[in-house]
Amino acid sequence: MYQLKVILATTREGRKGPAVAAWFMERLKSQQDFEAELIDLKEVNLPFLDEPEHPRLRHYQHEHTKRWSRMIEPADAFVFITCEYNFGFPAPLKNALDFIYQEWNYKPAAFVSYGGIGAGVRAVQMIKEVITTQKMVPLFEAVHIPFFASHINEEGKFIATESMEKSAHVMMKELLKWTKGLKAMRDEK
Ligand SMILES: Cc1cc2nc3c(=O)[nH]c(=O)nc-3n(C[C@H](O)[C@H](O)[C@H](O)COP(=O)(O)O)c2cc1C
Numbered sequence: 001m002y003q004l005k006v007i008l009a010t011t012r013e014g015r016k017g018p019a020v021a022a023w024f025m026e027r028l029k030s031q032q033d034f035e036a037e038l039i040d041l042k043e044v045n046l047p048f049l050d051e052p053e054h055p056r057l058r059h060y061q062h063e064h065t066k067r068w069s070r071m072i073e074p075a076d077a078f079v080f081i082t083c084e085y086n087f088g089f090p091a092p093l094k095n096a097l098d099f100i101y102q103e104w105n106y107k108p109a110a111f112v113s114y115g116g117i118g119a120g121v122r123a124v125q126m127i128k129e130v131i132t133t134q135k136m137v138p139l140f141e142a143v144h145i146p147f148f149a150s151h152i153n154e155e156g157k158f159i160a161t162e163s164m165e166k167s168a169h170v171m172m173k174e175l176l177k178w179t180k181g182l183k184a185m186r187d188e189k
Helices: 017-028 063-072 091-099 121-133 162-188
Strands: 002-008 034-040 077-082 108-114 137-145
Touching (some): 017 034, 017 162, 077 162
Parallel strands (some): 002 077, 108 137
16 A cells, blocks of 8 residues: 555635545545545644755754654655645645655655636646655646535535546546556665
8 A cells, every 4th residue: 555645735714625635535535555644734833944954954953844754754645735825836835845855755746726717727837846846746637626615515515526536536546657656766766
């Protein structure tokens, strides 16, 4: 089983991200290739980057950085769940990415994005530029959810459409391929 870390990017009071994350985590239960864990950046609660040295040196001074490193190190793959704020990805995710470096290297990343008409796509495109610097491999296959609020019912539950389910299925199949390939590459080192 591969270790999949599903990272929820939003942290604001009253955020809707957890509803999307709950749907995605639920559907992951039916597949056998990944052991999935949801990492909620609100719970991780990192301060703004306060490490004195470049993270690639891994000379972490702070306990919160060491803890974050331990959470990400065992991952074989990532799914980022994100909205977009002002056409960009949420600042807490950028901060969390910047804190560490080697822990991200040579691992694949897929995306579930949500928003208005743009479905969070602009945020995803922006994340890709950042994470390739950290030697992650971003996937093309993704779940992009337009007008996501119309899919949240009165109980606050996100109800996916058939096409979202299909996109998630295709994305996870592709993620498995890259996970296997990059794991083999990391093991070679
Ligand atoms: C500061 C801010 C900026 C936003 N900018 C965008 C945007 O550029 N595109 C978009 O589709 N939605 C935008 N929205 C609406 C969000 O898609 C919506 O509020 C969503 O619930 C945000 O995710 P969250 O609830 O998990 O924080 C914005 C919302 C906020 C609070």
